[in-house]
Amino acid sequence: MPWALAKDPEKTPRLATVLYNLLESIRTGAVLLSAYLPETAGKIFAQLNTKHCDYDSIQSFGLLETDINVTDTPEILFARLNEKDVMEKIAVIQERITAAAKKAAEKKAEITMDDFSKMDLKVGKVVACEKHPDADKLLILKVDCGEGTPRQIVSGLASSYTPGQMIGKSIVVVTNLKPAELRGYVSQGMLLAGKENENYAVVEVNGLKPGTKIM
Numbered sequence: 001m002p003w004a005l006a007k008d009p010e011k012t013p014r015l016a017t018v019l020y021n022l023l024e025s026i027r028t029g030a031v032l033l034s035a036y037l038p039e040t041a042g043k044i045f046a047q048l049n050t051k052h053c054d055y056d057s058i059q060s061f062g063l064l065e066t067d068i069n070v071t072d073t074p075e076i077l078f079a080r081l082n083e084k085d086v087m088e089k090i091a092v093i094q095e096r097i098t099a100a101a102k103k104a105a106e107k108k109a110e111i112t113m114d115d116f117s118k119m120d121l122k123v124g125k126v127v128a129c130e131k132h133p134d135a136d137k138l139l140i141l142k143v144d145c146g147e148g149t150p151r152q153i154v155s156g157l158a159s160s161y162t163p164g165q166m167i168g169k170s171i172v173v174v175t176n177l178k179p180a181e182l183r184g185y186v187s188q189g190m191l192l193a194g195k196e197n198e199n200y201a202v203v204e205v206n207g208l209k210p211g212t213k214i215m
Helices: 009-031 038-048 083-107 112-117
Strands: 122-130 139-144 151-156 170-174 178-184 185-187 193-196 198-204
Touching: 038 139, 083 193
Parallel strands: none
Antiparallel strands: 122 139, 122 170, 139 151, 178 185, 193 198
16 A cells, blocks of 8 residues: 555655556566557556566566656546446447338338239330429439330439439339329339439439330
């Protein structure tokens, strides 16, 4: 208990011996730790202000320099965790786990070949495209599906594509979807697209003519 020795001036020599032995033991421990926690060991050496940091220096006890001063600003090597901060981080991780589990649970039911065969998928070429006048997220496309008259398809792609970027693309269209009115415009089908966060990417088919059936 060096703090007890420090209270008695007559025990100053003993206090010095105790503190030296303590610091030399810490130095030895830091050398042994250096292979596993090199950064932590480096911090210990820096605070002890010693140059004896290799393995040979711990073959004998008492190599810590006596003409040096240890740091006046000691650093806590392993700070105590703040319970509030830890719980907040745990809550964030649990949210992510819950969201991932929910997404997995939203997986659609398995279908049969008969179910799939009900969809009429064809190649369509976008021949015209404009933004919906009253809906920022919608584009109004004219798509040639090999039927003579282009179909009108309303799709929420405006956040990822400009009208000019869509014109000329060969896409996949569900042509037997029941027509629906979206914000005042009839949509005669649905195009296939993928979504990641808020970004959309249409499924493109190159080398096939409009109207080609997708099997």
